[in-house]
Amino acid sequence: MNTLLSIKTRNNVLRTMASLLDREKEAIISINKKDLEAYKGDDISMFDRLKVDEAKVHEMIAACLHLATQEDPVGLERFSFRHDNGMQVYNKTASFGTILIIYESRPDVTVEAAGIAFKSGNKILLKGGKESLQSNLKIVDLWHQALNQHYASKDWIAYLQFDRTETQAFLERPSQKVDLIIPRGGERLIAFVKKHATCPVIISGRGNNFVFVHKEADTAIAIEIILNGKSKISACNAVDKVLIDKNLPNKTAFINRLLSKLKEFKIDILGDTIISKFDKVEEISSNDVWYKEFLDYKIVIGEIPSNKDAIAMINNYSGGHSSAIITKNTAEAKLFMANVDTAAVYHNASTRFTDGGQLGLGGELAISTDKLHQRGPIGLQHLVTNKWYVHGNGQIR
Incomplete structure (x- = not known):
């Protein structure tokens, strides 16, 4: 288990990631062109989501910088109560732990989802589509550089280079603890994850x-x-x-x-x-x-x-x-x-x-069509659960 990093370290990693994205902008676009050239499918929407141009990189940079200015969503007091016996009771926000996001295309998700999860104190496992593999691996390498620069374990942001069979096996028997799964893609992907997952799933569902x-x-x-x-x-x-x-x-x-x-x-x-x-x-x-x-x-x-x-x-x-x-x-x-x-x-x-940035969240991990745990854009403040803190001096019931 990774010990929660200080908010200063988390913000510094995000700012460094923004700088690295800016420095490596041309390399990212060049690598992405290879992914685009290798894509042989006829899904025009997937091709559109796969593309990374200069404007898209600037959006990635802006997302990291904005996250670095946001209040820490971990440890916020949601409720307090003083018991008759003198115990002081608090309910505070807490990180989920480890989040797995499975997504198609969209290399920008590799920045935005990882950034939101990391800022909210979660370890994130990224499982992108094969069509965007090279773009995703380049971006994850930059994340690891940013983490390393601030003496943080690169385990905070990991990429699962699995095929469909390996993904199914991981969903059914995870080789590490996973607290939450978010599938972000078409109905086939969502149905696949729901069928095989053994932990809670938030559905980023269809539009229509x-x-x-x-x-x-x-x-x-x-x-x-x-x-x-x-x-x-x-x-x-x-x-x-x-x-x-x-x-x-x-x-x-x-x-x-x-x-x-x-x-x-x-x-x-x-x-x-x-x-x-x-x-x-x-x-x-x-x-x-x-x-x-x-x-x-x-x-x-x-x-x-x-x-x-x-x-x-x-x-x-x-x-x-x-x-x-x-x-x-x-x-x-x-x-x-x-x-x-x-x-x-x-x-x-x-x-x-209907977009996290447009609705004031600064970004989104996904857009949920579930009613639990969060509905609509899942932003920084939604990637937390809660925990009870009870302080006493020997009270028994």
Whole structure:
């Protein structure tokens, strides 16, 4: 077991990591190009997540520097109580211990997830995908340099270079104690981890996010938010489904305008029996399509009778990630936001903001669609559990 490092050491490691990322920026991008060239799959969203450019490295650097300025999440008092017998009781935050994150593509996760786990006093085991192996190994080497520079064990951040069989064996019979597992990727990865894991798992689940255009919507805002929702198709906070209130004034003109804009961005449009009557809209073959997260240039649009119907449909089909209502009616927005069962709900704003950095956390380990232990972006302050500290002078019960 690694003894908790002082907050000064943890912050110094993070600052040194930021400097190393800056110094090795060109090398990281060059190594990443080799990973990109070696990728032979046809998953455009995975390819997008795999890519590291100068802007992405700057985001990694910013994440480390921001973490170094954050308050220590370990040892914060959450509750105190003085017992009748004189004992002083405290409940304080405590590190989990060892966290395993299994993720696909995304070398930036190797910085952000490791940084958040390390800052919160946890050892982290990183299991990235084979498609990003060289990029990940380079970044982990920089972590080890940063740890070494401040006399901290490189065991704090370890990379598991396992294939699928070895990963399954580790999940079923870990060779070291693991306190928490977070799978971050597609539904197949999540199902694989849930099936084989022998310790608690937090699901970073699918997106399949909905926008409901209410009958009192500002339609210009609606179009901007829907388009923004398709601006990064590889993101789990992207929009896949749009519901349009059947009582929306000038509905036909709005739909034509929306379809025209989506086609400009080469988005394939599917529709229900009503929307598919519009030009170049393919009718959905089955209601099962409403369940699917696309991670692609694809969107489904349907008509819905009311806000309550929209709520019911979203709760039935969505991935529990994010949903938005576009309306000028505050009461209708409150009804929607209180009753839609997703981790994040929006009124007249884009689902693309479901992100730790955008929601004030400074970064995220993952975005949880579970309701325990944390829902939505998992930030620094969520990677802790708690512990009871009881001080006495001989009390017995």
